[in-house]
Amino acid sequence: MAFWTLYRREAGSYFISPVAYVVFFATAIGIGSYFNFVFNYFNDFGIRQYTVLQACVNTFFFWLTLMVQVPIITMRVFSEEFKMGTIEMLLTAPVEEWEVVLSKFFGALTFFVTLWIPLLFNLVLLSTFSNPHVPIFWKPTGNTFLLVLLIGTFYVSIGVFTSVLTKNQIIAAILSFALIFLTFSISFIPFLNVTGNVRDLLGYFSALEQMDTFSKGVFDSRPVIFYLSATVFLLLLTQRLLEARRLKS
Amino acid sequence: MIEVQNLSKSYSGFRAVQNLNFHVNRGEIVGFLGPNGAGKSTTMKILAGYQPPTDGQVNVAGFDVVSQSLDVRRHIGYMPENVPLYNDMRVDEFLRFRARLKNVPKAKLKERVETVKQLCSLKDVERKIIGTLSKGYRQRVGLADAMVHDPDLLILDEPTIGLDPHQIRAVRELIKDLGKKHTIILSTHILSEVEMTCNRVLIINHGRIEASDTPANLTKLVRGGGSLRLEIKAPAADAKTKLAAVPDIEEVEVTAEGEWAQLRIFSKPGADIRDNVYQLVKKEGWDLREMARERATLEEAFVELTQD
Numbered sequence A: 001m002a003f004w005t006l007y008r009r010e011a012g013s014y015f016i017s018p019v020a021y022v023v024f025f026a027t028a029i030g031i032g033s034y035f036n037f038v039f040n041y042f043n044d045f046g047i048r049q050y051t052v053l054q055a056c057v058n059t060f061f062f063w064l065t066l067m068v069q070v071p072i073i074t075m076r077v078f079s080e081e082f083k084m085g086t087i088e089m090l091l092t093a094p095v096e097e098w099e100v101v102l103s104k105f106f107g108a109l110t111f112f113v114t115l116w117i118p119l120l121f122n123l124v125l126l127s128t129f130s131n132p133h134v135p136i137f138w139k140p141t142g143n144t145f146l147l148v149l150l151i152g153t154f155y156v157s158i159g160v161f162t163s164v165l166t167k168n169q170i171i172a173a174i175l176s177f178a179l180i181f182l183t184f185s186i187s188f189i190p191f192l193n194v195t196g197n198v199r200d201l202l203g204y205f206s207a208l209e210q211m212d213t214f215s216k217g218v219f220d221s222r223p224v225i226f227y228l229s230a231t232v233f234l235l236l237l238t239q240r241l242l243e244a245r246r247l248k249s
Numbered sequence B: 001m002i003e004v005q006n007l008s009k010s011y012s013g014f015r016a017v018q019n020l021n022f023h024v025n026r027g028e029i030v031g032f033l034g035p036n037g038a039g040k041s042t043t044m045k046i047l048a049g050y051q052p053p054t055d056g057q058v059n060v061a062g063f064d065v066v067s068q069s070l071d072v073r074r075h076i077g078y079m080p081e082n083v084p085l086y087n088d089m090r091v092d093e094f095l096r097f098r099a100r101l102k103n104v105p106k107a108k109l110k111e112r113v114e115t116v117k118q119l120c121s122l123k124d125v126e127r128k129i130i131g132t133l134s135k136g137y138r139q140r141v142g143l144a145d146a147m148v149h150d151p152d153l154l155i156l157d158e159p160t161i162g163l164d165p166h167q168i169r170a171v172r173e174l175i176k177d178l179g180k181k182h183t184i185i186l187s188t189h190i191l192s193e194v195e196m197t198c199n200r201v202l203i204i205n206h207g208r209i210e211a212s213d214t215p216a217n218l219t220k221l222v223r224g225g226g227s228l229r230l231e232i233k234a235p236a237a238d239a240k241t242k243l244a245a246v247p248d249i250e251e252v253e254v255t256a257e258g259e260w261a262q263l264r265i266f267s268k269p270g271a272d273i274r275d276n277v278y279q280l281v282k283k284e285g286w287d288l289r290e291m292a293r294e295r296a297t298l299e300e301a302f303v304e305l306t307q308d
């Protein structure tokens, strides 16, 4: 099936891209330093009510990293093909649009996952070398990474979608950052003076509240459904737009 | 192999290609000759199943380009204009990727990639990154890609554009070689290109086919004084010999026999042979149904073609 061939090319393309390496090391160093800082801070002040991971992912720094890295890794997926004209070579091979869209999506998602391995690595280091021993709290850790993956899935699909709109990578990146930030902004609304059902509804969409819940180790199926269905919708839309671009006369 | 009926293509109202009719048989090398903007690339994109026609029927390798686009794409090797390639991949890696994409069976993959690398003289750059290759090598990578799955039909859009004379010769030789096994349709805006590689030429200008003939005839038509189409009631062979004896006539070709014979007469450059031909027809007492000059638009197209 063409999907696997395409997927291997897409995922592989990140590992030979200088931009991707910059993003990887920037994330690794940024998150690593922050992790270290939080650990020392907790140690010095004897804070015990939060885990280090929990403190890391419930900060603006974390969200900013997420919102900036995704547009950078997804901006090129279609825009570059349009700009270089390679889309014509790609789509005159016996492949279907959905295979192309899915391979680009999963390729970017694979790299996104790679970007967060260093954080996991930090946790392992901490539990291995800390004295007195700091364990990895598996349930909160698992839930946290699950939510990062879910939000990443959603953000990557936004990035893939905006990339199919233009052949200019910068515009694609700005558009996807804007869209991602817009969906994230729902998280701010509960802080305004909203109460009752509206607040509950918005809380359900709030990435901040979801992270608060998940990082405590509490699983909630509603964000899972929300992020997955939004992703499917965006990918379908992307496929239609890609098709329309070829068929338009 | 290719069957095109009443093909038209509009880009938001602009008619890039209008009412094309032509066919290409298995084993032919057909050149698509026309000035820039004539509609060559548009036609080739349609043949490759990439863009749908606005109007008309296009069959490639026995499949409809719209409803069976995937089947069409399985049977063709298409090289787009300007040869877009993934610049971050190595030649070898790229060709293997493309071979897998085009369903070359795993067991034959290595052999196919080796074969096309050999054919296109890519052995010495197989480990190079495509983005660092010269134009000539890129063109050859494009060709290798087009034929890596051993397709029935090769569609090559301006395969020699932007190459230096030495590279052009190499690519032409390659195409001629490929023509022994594959059916090929290639486009070009250079007259001498088709003379050297093609069995048949379609001349396209302003989105219309102006002529379809062998390169030799077309060249005679334009470089010489043009041709005359004649339809007379006479034994074709006899008429041919008699006409050939007329001054200023270079060659006579019988295009149809029967009660009414159709002939095509090529004159020497600059000569107007119409009067002489008419005098002969009168003298022999043949009935004359048609006499027409074939030139005008074709010449226009050629003026543009030879301006290069």
Ligand SMILES: Nc1ncnc2c1ncn2[C@@H]1O[C@H](COP(=O)(O)OP(=O)(O)O)[C@@H](O)[C@H]1O
Residues within 6 Å of the ligand: B011, B014, B015, B016, B034, B035, B036, B037, B038, B039, B040, B041, B042, B043
């Ligand atoms: N995507 C497009 N949108 C609008 N016009 C186009 C498009 N592609 C080609 N054209 C126009 O169609 C005509 C034929 O173009 P093309 O097929 O590329 O010619 P050629 O390959 O013979 O040089 C040109 O006038 C060109 O400007």
Ligand SMILES: [Mg+2]
Residues within 6 Å of the ligand: B037, B040, B041, B042, B081, B157, B158
């Ligand atoms: Mg062209």
